[in-house]
Amino acid sequence: MINQNFKMDFHTHTNYSPDSKTDMKKSILTAIEKNITDLAFTDHVDFDADIDSGIGDWDFDRNKYEEEIKFYQAKFEDQINLYHGLEIGVQPHLTDRNRDVVKMNQYDFVIASLHSVERRDLYHKKYFENHSDIDAIRIYFESYFESVKTFKDYSVLGHLDLYVRYKEELENVAFHKYNDHVEALLRMVIEDGKGIEINTGGYRYGLKYANPNRSFLELYKELKGEILTIGSDAHTPDFLGHKYDETVHLLKEIGFKYVSIFEQLKPKFIKL
Ligand SMILES: [Zn+2]
Ligand SMILES: [Zn+2]
Numbered sequence: 656m657i658n659q660n661f662k663m664d665f666h667t668h669t670n671y672s673p674d675s676k677t678d679m680k681k682s683i684l685t686a687i688e689k690n691i692t693d694l695a696f697t698d699h700v701d702f703d704a705d706i707d708s709g710i711g712d713w714d715f716d717r718n719k720y721e722e723e724i725k726f727y728q729a730k731f732e733d734q735i736n737l738y739h740g741l742e743i744g745v746q747p748h749l750t751d752r753n754r755d756v757v758k759m760n761q762y763d764f765v766i767a768s769l770h771s772v773e774r775r776d777l778y779h780k781k782y783f784e785n786h787s788d789i790d791a792i793r794i795y796f797e798s799y800f801e802s803v804k805t806f807k808d809y810s811v812l813g814h815l816d817l818y819v820r821y822k823e824e825l826e827n828v829a830f831h832k833y834n835d836h837v838e839a840l841l842r843m844v845i846e847d848g849k850g851i852e853i854n855t856g857g858y859r860y861g862l863k864y865a866n867p868n869r870s871f872l873e874l875y876k877e878l879k880g881e882i883l884t885i886g887s888d889a890h891t892p893d894f895l896g897h898k899y900d901e902t903v904h905l906l907k908e909i910g911f912k913y914v915s916i917f918e919q920l921k922p923k924f925i926k927l
Pocket of ligand 1: 742768770813814
């Protein structure tokens with residue numbers, strides 16, 4: 656399918672997420688204004704998220720969420736394609752709980768993100784105090800690998816090198832020092848018929864690139880990875896579709912010919 660006007664945002668948050676105040680309708684209207692044709696809502700479910708701050712489970716009324724998305728799908732069907740998604744926080748001990756969540760509703764798209772390592776949310780940075788830079792990265796990828804070794808109810812991995820958002824110096828650790836970890840993870844993703852996302856949310860944190868960065872994308876291409884989604888990780892409407900054209904440009908430069916959208920958890924390829 657070739658669509659000159661196609662523009663996707665497959666990672667967005669609304670006020671169903673505890674860290675966003677955005678009204679769903681406002682997001683939709685802004686997305687239409689920004690000429691986004693395919694918009695997925697991916698609110699947070701993140702269990703056992705952080706032992707230090709006492710944040711236990713991030714969750715919300717998932718039935719109401721589904722109803723609201725369905726309502727707007729019908730209401731705006733001539734103007735935009737809307738998708739029922741979820742960003743689920745994976746950790747090795749959460750597989751059963753997360754599987755139950757995904758089975759409970761009919762999703763189009765599920766992002767598996769690793770926000771917490773050793774039950775510490777990277778956002779609070781305590782994790783980095785206890786590890787050298789290289790260990791912080793390696794343990795993060797080991798934990799991601801262990802999580803998706805058993806949890807398979809997802810579509811793509813979220814912001815694969817998320818840790819640079821919170822400790823940008825980790826970007827300076829040479830890729831060859833941990834690329835075997837990344838490769839093992841990506842091989843499993845590809846073998847399982849899953850994909851990865853490119854997440855432009857890092858720009859909001861002052862990064863000069865999307866996550867994951869180019870080295871990861873080149874490795875993914877080399878391993879014959881094909882499923883890729885683009886998302887802004889917008890928690891407010893103004894960031895919807897952020898840096899979309901630059902991201903498409905980067906993907907083409909690396910040699911990718913398609914991005915994917917997901918409907919009822921099945922990928923559909925869209926030519927770039
Ligand atoms: Zn995330
Ligand atoms: Zn997110």
